[in-house]
Amino acid sequence: MADVKGNKLTQSQIEELAIHLENAELEAYEVTKITDDFPDMTYDDAFDIQWEIRRRKEARGNKIVGMKMGLTSWAKMSQMGVEHPCYGFLADYFSVPEGGDIKHDELIHPKIEAELAFVTKAPLKGPGVHIGDVLRATDFVMPAVEVIDSRYKDFKFDLKSVIADNSSSTRFVTGGRMADVADLDLKNLGVVMEINGEVVEVGAGAAVLGHPAASVAMLANMLGERGEELPAGSFVMIGAITAAVQVNKGDSFCVRYQDLGTISGKFV
Amino acid sequence: MMNKEQIIQCGDELFEAMCNRSTLRPFTERYEDITIEDAYHISLRMVERRVAAGERIIGKKIGVTSKAVQNMLNVHQPDFGFLTDRMAFSEGQEMPISEQLMQPKAEGEIAFILKKDLMGPGVTNADVLAATDCVIPCFEVVDSRIENWQIKIEDTVADNASCGLFILGDKAVDPRKVDLATCGMVVEKNGSIISTGAGAAALGSPVNCVAWLANTLGQFGIPLKAGEVILSGSLVPLEPVQAGDYMSVSIGGIGSASVKFV
Numbered sequence: 448m449a450d451v452k453g454n455k456l457t458q459s460q461i462e463e464l465a466i467h468l469e470n471a472e473l474e475a476y477e478v479t480k481i482t483d484d485f486p487d488m489t490y491d492d493a494f495d496i497q498w499e500i501r502r503r504k505e506a507r508g509n510k511i512v513g514m515k516m517g518l519t520s521w522a523k524m525s526q527m528g529v530e531h532p533c534y535g536f537l538a539d540y541f542s543v544p545e546g547g548d549i550k551h552d553e554l555i556h557p558k559i560e561a562e563l564a565f566v567t568k569a570p571l572k573g574p575g576v577h578i579g580d581v582l583r584a585t586d587f588v589m590p591a592v593e594v595i596d597s598r599y600k601d602f603k604f605d606l607k608s609v610i611a612d613n614s615s616s617t618r619f620v621t622g623g624r625m626a627d628v629a630d631l632d633l634k635n636l637g638v639v640m641e642i643n644g645e646v647v648e649v650g651a652g653a654a655v656l657g658h659p660a661a662s663v664a665m666l667a668n669m670l671g672e673r674g675e676e677l678p679a680g681s682f683v684m685i686g687a688i689t690a691a692v693q694v695n696k697g698d699s700f701c702v703r704y705q706d707l708g709t710i711s712g713k714f715v
Numbered sequence: 716m717m718n719k720e721q722i723i724q725c726g727d728e729l730f731e732a733m734c735n736r737s738t739l740r741p742f743t744e745r746y747e748d749i750t751i752e753d754a755y756h757i758s759l760r761m762v763e764r765r766v767a768a769g770e771r772i773i774g775k776k777i778g779v780t781s782k783a784v785q786n787m788l789n790v791h792q793p794d795f796g797f798l799t800d801r802m803a804f805s806e807g808q809e810m811p812i813s814e815q816l817m818q819p820k821a822e823g824e825i826a827f828i829l830k831k832d833l834m835g836p837g838v839t840n841a842d843v844l845a846a847t848d849c850v851i852p853c854f855e856v857v858d859s860r861i862e863n864w865q866i867k868i869e870d871t872v873a874d875n876a877s878c879g880l881f882i883l884g885d886k887a888v889d890p891r892k893v894d895l896a897t898c899g900m901v902v903e904k905n906g907s908i909i910s911t912g913a914g915a916a917a918l919g920s921p922v923n924c925v926a927w928l929a930n931t932l933g934q935f936g937i938p939l940k941a942g943e944v945i946l947s948g949s950l951v952p953l954e955p956v957q958a959g960d961y962m963s964v965s966i967g968g969i970g971s972a973s974v975k976f977v
Contacts, residue, residue: 521908635967637913638900646919649950651899651911651967688911705897705913705967 456485456492462597465499468612470501473596475555475640480599480608488607496611501536506664509647512682513564514538515593516662517614518606519655519686529606532656532686534666535614543594545622548715551696554596554617559694560687561638561648564621564661566592567681573664573671581660581667581689582628584679590623590638590658591684595691619684623708630706632657637705638688642698648689659685717746717753726760729860729874733761736817738862741870754814754872755795755935762797762873770799773944777928778857778876779868780917780948784822787953790868793918794877795928798944806885807961809977816858816879821956821974822949823902823964825895825921826853826883826913832940833925835933837908840922843929844890846939850885850921852972854964856956881946886970893968896920900950904962912950 456464464481471478481496482488501511518524519532543549551557569587596617597604609615633652636659640648652659662685669675677683694700694714701711717725725742731751732739742749742757766772778784778794785791804810812819830848858879861870871877896919900912917924924947929939939945956962956976 632967635899635901635965637897637967639897639913639915646915649911649913651901651913653899653901653908654911657908679854703897703898703915705894 451489452491454495455487455489461492461495461499464496464611465503466686468598469500469503472617475553477555477600478598480604481611482605482608483706489594490513490607490610493607493610497535497613504538504542510539511536512539512542513684514614514666514677514681515614515665515684516686517609519662523655523687526690527604529609531606532662532665533606533610533614535616535681536560536668537616537619541616541618543618543620543712545620546711547620548713549594549618551714555598556592556602557594557596557617557694558691559700560593560595560691561650561689562591563652563659563688564589564613565660565683565685567677567679567683569645569679570666570675570676571663573668576667578658578660578664581663585628586630587622587625588628589625590632590702590707590710591621592700592702592710593617593684593687594618605625620710620712622710623704626707639703640689640692641701641703642692642694647692650688652688655686655689662686717749721746722753722756723760725757725873727764729757729761730764732860738817739860741861741865741867742873743867743869749869751869751872757873758796758875765799770801772797773800773803774798774946775928775932775969776855776876776878776946779871780924781950783916783952784949788864788866790871791868792868792875793924793927793948794868794871795931796878798878798881798946802878802880803944804880804882806882806972808870808882809975810856810882812856812956812976814881816856818864819856819858819879819956820953820954821854821856821962823900823951823968824853824855824949825947826851826967827945827947829927829939829941829945832938832947833929834938835930837854838926838929838933840920840926843922843925847890849887850890850893850969851887851968852964852966853881853946853966854962854972854974855881855949857881857953882972882974883944884970884972885948888934888969891892895922898969899967900956901965902951902962903922904954905960909954910951914950915950917948924948
């Protein structure tokens with residue numbers, strides 16, 4: 448991401464924006480995108496806000512249980528008008544059991560996406576991480592469905608604003624069958640998303656940056672820019688294979704994965 | 716309903732349009748009372764002309780099966796047509812679209828090769844699986860003899876389901892070995908991934924498509940025959956192509972097919 452290095456915001460502005468965005472998440476209300484008020488903010492500022500939200504949650508006793516990539520398909524980037532993928536973290540309370548209920552009232556305007564999750568068995572530290580490194584470091588792959596919920600009005604944002612907003616993370620469901628990467632054709636792996644029994648989206652692994660493992664490599668490389676790594680045992684969601692689909696209270700979903708079973712859930 | 720002379724004339728016009736690479740005004744504009752049955756009989760006449768000119772029928776196709784394609788063409792039910800030996804190409808062969816087609820669009824799909832006849836009505840998806848020898852990755856390049864693809868369902872059924880040419884990949888897989896509803900599809904054009912999809916895009920499963928085709932043709936007394944190639948419909952949006960383009964399709968658990976357009 449070519450941009451001004453370093454910060455344009457002060458530490459206290461970063462902390463205030465983190466509180467502003469985290470409150471919007473916790474209390475489920477919309478805000479205007481933060482670049483409207485801070486047009487000069489940098490990508491470093493945006494990531495600092497996200498990491499400050501993460502610090503606040505950990506200080507409150509929440510555990511960070513995984514990472515996610517967002518905006519990893521070319522279609523999605525063009526749909527949202529952004530030019531690069533982004534990452535976010537997953538807090539413990541984001542996790543919803545397979546077949547479980549997701550409380551729609553706790554969210555603003557949720558959408559669901561069919562994804563895959565990689566669980567690692569060795570650390571990955573960028574720069575220079577490639578697909579081969581990711582496959583070697585992967586313990587197993589399993590299906591995942593992400594619920595995204597931008598805190599921004601009408602789901603409209605730019606890349607800096609969405610990074611600060613923890614890349615729209617809010618809930619996820621994982622389950623189905625686990626599998627070794629050697630037993631899967633990840634690029635051609637098909638997914639079928641059904642809402643209330645109707646097929647609404649289909650896709651294959653290659654929709655994510657050409658290969659699902661490329662998304663994990665990009666995450667390791669982006670974290671490397673901050674001197675961070677993905678430790679062994681990380682749970683990483685790769686970003687949407689299908690378009691994000693809006694869901695309403697009462698909707699149930701089932702996502703079917705080639706060779707990996709299904710994941711279902713319900714919005715109540 | 717159209718009369719017999721009109722049907723023959725329309726079939727002949729389509730055959731000549733194909734041979735001369737010219738397009739026709741939509742039949743649905745010229746014959747307001749055209750029915751799907753009329754259209755089917757027009758297609759039979761067009762195919763009869765092709766057979767008289769030396770072509771051999773080797774299979775059948777269903778088209779317009781996915782929402783993506785239905786929305787693109789604004790046609791909201793499947794169509795069906797006949798495949799001849801002249802349409803079939805093999806993996807690695809060049810496909811002469813600039814000589815033979817007018818407004819070609821490529822689509823990735825799954826071809827079924829049958830080992831038993833299927834005769835509707837009453838064909839179920841289990842019957843289709845039991846009658847399938849193997850499935851093969853396929854690129855179908857559709858073309859329309861109707862100007863600017865301004866087709867309604869009757870136009871495309873009359874025009875033999877907008878059949879153009881097709882290419883079969885070099886791997887055949889037993890249908891027992893692959894989940895045809897969830898198998899993923901990735902289409903690349905000139906080195907870029909342009910679309911992905913999965914089996915369920917076509918009427919919930921490509922198997923459902925073949926059952927639909929057997930039951931629909933069964934109404935006209937036509938079976939799907941052992942040894943025939945059945946194209947089950949695109950799993951991705953149609954992609955316009957021109958000479959010089961190179962495309963490949965890969966299908967999870969099945970294999971891939973590639974084609975160079977000249």
